[in-house]
Amino acid sequence: MRDERAEQCRADAVGRRSFLGFGLAAATAVILDPVQALAASRVATPRRVSLLNTHTGERLTTEYWTRGRYQRDALRAIDRILRDHRTDAVHPIDPGLLDTLHALQSRLGVRAPLHVISGYRSPETNEMLRETGGGGVARSSFHMRGMAIDIRAPGIDSRMVRRAALRLRAGGVGFYPQSDFVHVDVGPVRSW
Numbered sequence: 001m002r003d004e005r006a007e008q009c010r011a012d013a014v015g016r017r018s019f020l021g022f023g024l025a026a027a028t029a030v031i032l033d034p035v036q037a038l039a040a041s042r043v044a045t046p047r048r049v050s051l052l053n054t055h056t057g058e059r060l061t062t063e064y065w066t067r068g069r070y071q072r073d074a075l076r077a078i079d080r081i082l083r084d085h086r087t088d089a090v091h092p093i094d095p096g097l098l099d100t101l102h103a104l105q106s107r108l109g110v111r112a113p114l115h116v117i118s119g120y121r122s123p124e125t126n127e128m129l130r131e132t133g134g135g136g137v138a139r140s141s142f143h144m145r146g147m148a149i150d151i152r153a154p155g156i157d158s159r160m161v162r163r164a165a166l167r168l169r170a171g172g173v174g175f176y177p178q179s180d181f182v183h184v185d186v187g188p189v190r191s192w
Helices: 002-022 024-028 034-043 072-081 095-108 123-132 158-168
Strands: 047-053 059-066 114-118 148-152 172-176 181-185
Touching (some): 158 181
Antiparallel strands (some): 172 181
16 A cells, blocks of 8 residues: 555656656657657667765665656655654655755756755654754645655755755755755745
8 A cells, every 4th residue: 555655656656757857758749650759769768866865874876767767766766764753753755855856956956865864854853853953844745745855965965955856846945054955846936
């Protein structure tokens, strides 16, 4: 049941974001017949992300989209590294968020892993942070749906990361200068 739900969640997320320009296949499918579109997707540039979980020390660099398809094993590895480190709960990460991270790393020219402060958050962790975190944690946070991540890009000022994320217009972007991180999500386009 969990795998079916995860796959459906990923399938639902793929449509809009893929069409918006993260892949040659999506763009060419509009003007090519199905056989030509499939051939184009197979030569489309693979997508990868590189991550370092700052709480667990785990690192992952993986090609999560290849030959026009999301790679199941890579998605599972990403789900694992972005788990709630407080409860060890793993949740499917929205592929649109991965596409946003890939685009952000490309725009910034970053090859080193993005430092992850927070990926998925269980409802218990989210509530605990709301009660003790001093504000800034939404009751219905996109973190609880695998649709948000808080990051730093080593060697790059967080203001630059924020500007690059805002230019993508892929969802929400929050800037936390005191804690030196940027929140990125695939919810509605907004900023704070």
